[in-house]
Amino acid sequence: MEKQLDPKTLAERYRLMLRIRFHEEAIKTLFTQGKIGGTTHLYIGQEAIAAGLVAQLRKDDFISSTHRGHGHMLAKGGELKPMLAEILGRADGYCKGKGGSMHIACITLGNLGANGIVSGGLPIAVGSGISAKMRGTDQITVVSFGDGAANEGNTHESMNLASLWKLPVLFLFENNRYAVSTETSRSMAGNMEKRAAGYDLPFARVDGNDLEAVHFAAQDAIAYVRSGKGPFVMQGDTYRIEGHYYGDAMVYRSTEEVDGWRKKDPILRVEKLLAERGIMSEAEYQQVRAEIQQEVNEAVAFAEASPQPALESIFEDVYTEWQA
Numbered sequence: 001m002e003k004q005l006d007p008k009t010l011a012e013r014y015r016l017m018l019r020i021r022f023h024e025e026a027i028k029t030l031f032t033q034g035k036i037g038g039t040t041h042l043y044i045g046q047e048a049i050a051a052g053l054v055a056q057l058r059k060d061d062f063i064s065s066t067h068r069g070h071g072h073m074l075a076k077g078g079e080l081k082p083m084l085a086e087i088l089g090r091a092d093g094y095c096k097g098k099g100g101s102m103h104i105a106c107i108t109l110g111n112l113g114a115n116g117i118v119s120g121g122l123p124i125a126v127g128s129g130i131s132a133k134m135r136g137t138d139q140i141t142v143v144s145f146g147d148g149a150a151n152e153g154n155t156h157e158s159m160n161l162a163s164l165w166k167l168p169v170l171f172l173f174e175n176n177r178y179a180v181s182t183e184t185s186r187s188m189a190g191n192m193e194k195r196a197a198g199y200d201l202p203f204a205r206v207d208g209n210d211l212e213a214v215h216f217a218a219q220d221a222i223a224y225v226r227s228g229k230g231p232f233v234m235q236g237d238t239y240r241i242e243g244h245y246y247g248d249a250m251v252y253r254s255t256e257e258v259d260g261w262r263k264k265d266p267i268l269r270v271e272k273l274l275a276e277r278g279i280m281s282e283a284e285y286q287q288v289r290a291e292i293q294q295e296v297n298e299a300v301a302f303a304e305a306s307p308q309p310a311l312e313s314i315f316e317d318v319y320t321e322w323q324a
C-alpha cells in the first residue's frame with residue numbers, strides 16, 4: 001500500500017490548502033475592486049506543493065520564494081491578516097506595507113522573501129546555506145523556482161556552488177508548465193533530472209498535485225539535506241490554473257487544457273481521500289470550507305481597516321540613509 005498521511009495531519013494540510021486557495025480567491029476580488037496596486041500572481045492549483053513540502057519544515061528553517069509566493073509563506077506559518085494587509089500595502093502587513101505581493105518577507109518565520117526577479121531566490125538560498133554551514137546548525141533552506149527560472153543563469157550557478165560546497169539547500173522545482181505564455185516544451189532543453197545529475201545532485205520527481213506524494217518525497221529530501229550530505233533537487237509537476245498574473249487574457253492556451261487540469265485540482269483530490277478514508281464526510285469538509293472562508297473574510301476586513309503606512313516610515317527599514 002502507498003504511504004498515507006495520518007488522519008490528523010491530512011486534515012491539517014487540507015485546512016492549509018484551503019487557506020491558501022481562499023486567500024488567493026480573496027485577492028482576485030480585491031484586485032478587481034482596484035484595491036491592490038501593481039500586479040499579483042496567484043498560486044491556485046499548486047497548493048499541494050507548499051502544503052506537502054514547506055509545511056513540514058521547522059520554524060528555524062528558511063524558505064526563499066518567488067513572485068508566486070503567497071502559498072509558500074502561508075505554509076511556513078504566515079498568518080492571513082498580515083499577509084492580506086501587506087498585499088493591500090497597509091501598515092499592519094508583514095513588511096509594514098512596503099513590500100506588497102512580490103516582496104513579502106518575514107525573518108522570524110524564516111521567509112527570506114518572495115522575489116520579483118525570476119531565479120533571484122536561488123542565490124539567496126545559497127547564501128543562507130553558507131550561513132547555516134558556517135554557524136554549524138542543521139537548518140535547511142528550501143528555494144522554490146519555476147520552469148522559467150530553471151533556464152536562468154542564476155539557477156545553474158546556484159546549483160553548481162551549492163553542490164561543490166555541499167550546502168544544505170533543497171531546490172524545489174515547481175514545473176507549472178508555463179512561464180508567462182511560454183509552454184515548457186518551447187523553453188526548456190533536456191530536463192531537470194539531467195541537469196541535477198550534471199551538478200552531481202540527487203533528484204526526485206513527483207506529481208505535484210498529489211499532496212501525499214509530495215509529502216513523502218519531501219520528507220526524504222529534507223532528511224537528506226538536513227543530514228549534511230548536501231543539496232537535493234526535487235521536481236513537482238503541476239499546473240498554473242490562473243493566468244500568469246490575475247487578469248491575463250490567456251489566449252496562449254485552450255479552455256480544454258485548463259479544464260482538464262481543473263479535474264486534477266489538488267484540493268478535490270484531498271477531499272476524495274478524506275471521504276474514502278472515513279476522515280470527513282462531504283458535509284464535514286463543506287463545514288471546514290465555510291470555516292476557512294470565514295477566517296479569510298475576517299482577514300480581508302482586518303486588512304482593509306489597517307491604516308496606510310505613515311509617510312515618514314518610508315525612511316525606516318532601509319539599508320542606506322538618504323542625504324541631501
Ligand SMILES: Cc1ncc(C[n+]2csc(CCOP(=O)(O)OP(=O)(O)O)c2C)c(N)n1
Binds near residue numbers: 041067
Ligand atoms: C530576471 C527576470 N526576467 C524576467 C522577468 C519577467 N517575468 C516575471 S515572471 C516570469 C515568468 C516566470 O516563470 P516561471 O519561472 O515558470 O514561474 P511561474 O510564473 O510559472 O510561477 C517572467 C519572465 C522577471 N521578473 N525577472
Ligand SMILES: [Mg+2]
Binds near residue numbers: 146147176178179180
Ligand atoms: Mg512556470
